[in-house]
Amino acid sequence: MIYIFHGDDQNKSRNAFNVILDQKKDCDILRLDPKEANPNTVNNFINSQSLFSTPRIIAISNFFSISKPILDKIIKSIKSNSNFDVYIWQDKTLTTTQLKTFSQVKTETFPLDKIIFKCLNNLIPKNINRFITLYHQVLEKEPFELFLFWVKFNLRKQLTSYSKFNQDTLKNTYLQIIELDYQIKSGQLAIPKEMALERIFIGLMK
Numbered sequence: 001m002i003y004i005f006h007g008d009d010q011n012k013s014r015n016a017f018n019v020i021l022d023q024k025k026d027c028d029i030l031r032l033d034p035k036e037a038n039p040n041t042v043n044n045f046i047n048s049q050s051l052f053s054t055p056r057i058i059a060i061s062n063f064f065s066i067s068k069p070i071l072d073k074i075i076k077s078i079k080s081n082s083n084f085d086v087y088i089w090q091d092k093t094l095t096t097t098q099l100k101t102f103s104q105v106k107t108e109t110f111p112l113d114k115i116i117f118k119c120l121n122n123l124i125p126k127n128i129n130r131f132i133t134l135y136h137q138v139l140e141k142e143p144f145e146l147f148l149f150w151v152k153f154n155l156r157k158q159l160t161s162y163s164k165f166n167q168d169t170l171k172n173t174y175l176q177i178i179e180l181d182y183q184i185k186s187g188q189l190a191i192p193k194e195m196a197l198e199r200i201f202i203g204l205m206k
Contacts, residue, residue, distance in 0.1 A: 006090040007110030017089040039073035063088040
């Protein structure tokens, strides 16, 4: 059986994926990601004989981000042998075509909370008060890192398409957020990350 965990709420989908695998303590699990995915590794695992007949599981993170030539070979190997389960986690919502890759699939979808989209839709010039109110609501409900990911995604999209902001201002804001992300991860940030991001927003929308 193929089990797929996907959706734009990466934290919830990833947690669900890890929780179910943590429960498989009596199984032999092959864990892979796009960098480690190799058809030979998969084939060797599939065709190997377990010393104690332990159930086998393949767990692949970001399965559909694997390069197509390698992905096609892995899919073929999985379809050729149904004596094991496959657990797939993807960091976004999969398309209908992707979900039809395998005939027997159980899926769990984790959509993003609407408050995040509502907040991002209010990221427009001269809209500081409304945006900041929504921003605080997001922080009460969702992890900061998840929102930061979608902020970066939103700004990248605006940089390559239409935006109500001046392009130079938008680019500068995007670079500030990239730097903020680095400072957070490297422990160099001197003030709360929520406050630092709020200041960047205010600078953008003033």
